Amino acid sequence: xxxxxxxxxxxxxxxxxxxxxxxxxxxxxxxxxxxxxxxxxxxxxxxxxxxxxxxxxxxxxxxxxxxxxxxxxxxxxxxxxxxxxxxxxxxxxxxxxxxxxxxxxxxxxxxxxxxxxxxxxxxxxxxxxxxxxxxxxxxxxxxxxxxxxxxxxxxxxxxxxxxxxxxxxxxxxxxxxxxxxxxxxxxxxxxxxxxxxxxxxxxxxxxxxxxxxxxxxxxx
Ligand code: FES
Numbered sequence: 001x002x003x004x005x006x007x008x009x010x011x012x013x014x015x016x017x018x019x020x021x022x023x024x025x026x027x028x029x030x031x032x033x034x035x036x037x038x039x040x041x042x043x044x045x046x047x048x049x050x051x052x053x054x055x056x057x058x059x060x061x062x063x064x065x066x067x068x069x070x071x072x073x074x075x076x077x078x079x080x081x082x083x084x085x086x087x088x089x090x091x092x093x094x095x096x097x098x099x100x101x102x103x104x105x106x107x108x109x110x111x112x113x114x115x116x117x118x119x120x121x122x123x124x125x126x127x128x129x130x131x132x133x134x135x136x137x138x139x140x141x142x143x144x145x146x147x148x149x150x151x152x153x154x155x156x157x158x159x160x161x162x163x164x165x166x167x168x169x170x171x172x173x174x175x176x177x178x179x180x181x182x183x184x185x186x187x188x189x190x191x192x193x194x195x196x197x198x199x200x201x202x203x204x205x206x207x208x209x210x211x212x213x214x215x216x217x218x219x220x
Contacts, residue, residue, distance in 0.1 A: 013060045021064045025053045029068055039069040043079055047086050055131075056087040084136070092127045092134035094175050096120075097151040100137040101144075108161070109148035113137065115162035116150075119169055133169075154179075 021029075028049050032042045046069065050061050057065075057080050066073040080086045098104075098113045116135055120128055127134040143149040146158030150168070153175035157168060168174050 013063050017060060019064060020054065020058065020060045021050065021068075022053070025049060026068060029065070040071050040075075042069055043071070043076065047076075047080055047083075051086055051091070056089055056091050058088060084138075087134075090127050090131065090134075092132055094133050094152055096133055096135045097138040097141065098135070099139070099141045099143075099147070099149045099151075101140040103140070103144040104148035107147040107159075111162045112148050112150065112160050112165065115165045119165055 029042060029046045032045045033039055036042055043065070046065050047057055050057050050065060054061060059077075062076040062080060063073045066076045069076075080088065096116060098116060099109055100113075117123060120126075120133055120135060122128055122133075122135055125134070125136055138151070141149045141151050141156065143156050143158055146156075148160055150157040150160050152168075155175045155177050157164075157174070160168070
């Protein structure tokens with residue numbers, strides 16, 4: 001067996017670039033410090049907060065998070081790249097997860113995935129040019145008895161057929177669930193400063209009890 005060498009030169013972050021994280025995002029991350037014994041332990045909430053604000057966790061944001069948490073940027077990258085939850089490139093407002101596990105495959109999941117790719121004009125891990133949808137495949141979505149399944153943000157679509165895809169995509173509420181959103185990643189009341197200086201394209205960070213997510217219930 002021969003090892004294949006892959007050129008993995010990491011892009012360099014421009015040290016002179018303007019900060020990517022707004023003061024509101026930084027304040028929200030800092031507000032979690034009191035909940036944990038160390039700043040390092042705030043890494044996962046910080047990544048959620050950054051992705052919720054920017055739509056992804058680019059390299060520069062990883063460096064800025066590392067500075068805030070007083071850890072090495074490679075520690076941030078290790079964690080961000082371990083979880084498929086975090087995106088280092090643009091993620092659509094709605095994430096479609098097509099199940100690729102056995103029950104769904106047997107029940108026609110591949111045809112559903114192909115129809116999704118055809119209708120959206122993207123491949124796996126792609127994002128539509130309008131930023132509306134991203135598409136990935138995932139292992140079992142815990143709906144095997146309703147195979148084949150799709151998850152759009154947190155809404156599970158059951159027994160999906162290729163001919164259902166157009167209707168599902170046309171439904172503006174195809175990601176809406178009848179469950180209250182979690183406030184797990186909301187900052188404690190009064191902990192977040194104003195959002196002045198937020199980078200363009202960033203979502204507003206929720207203030208006291210507010211909701212700047214897409215209503216899916218989970219940041220990112
Ligand atoms: S195999 Fe698809 S939901 Fe379980």
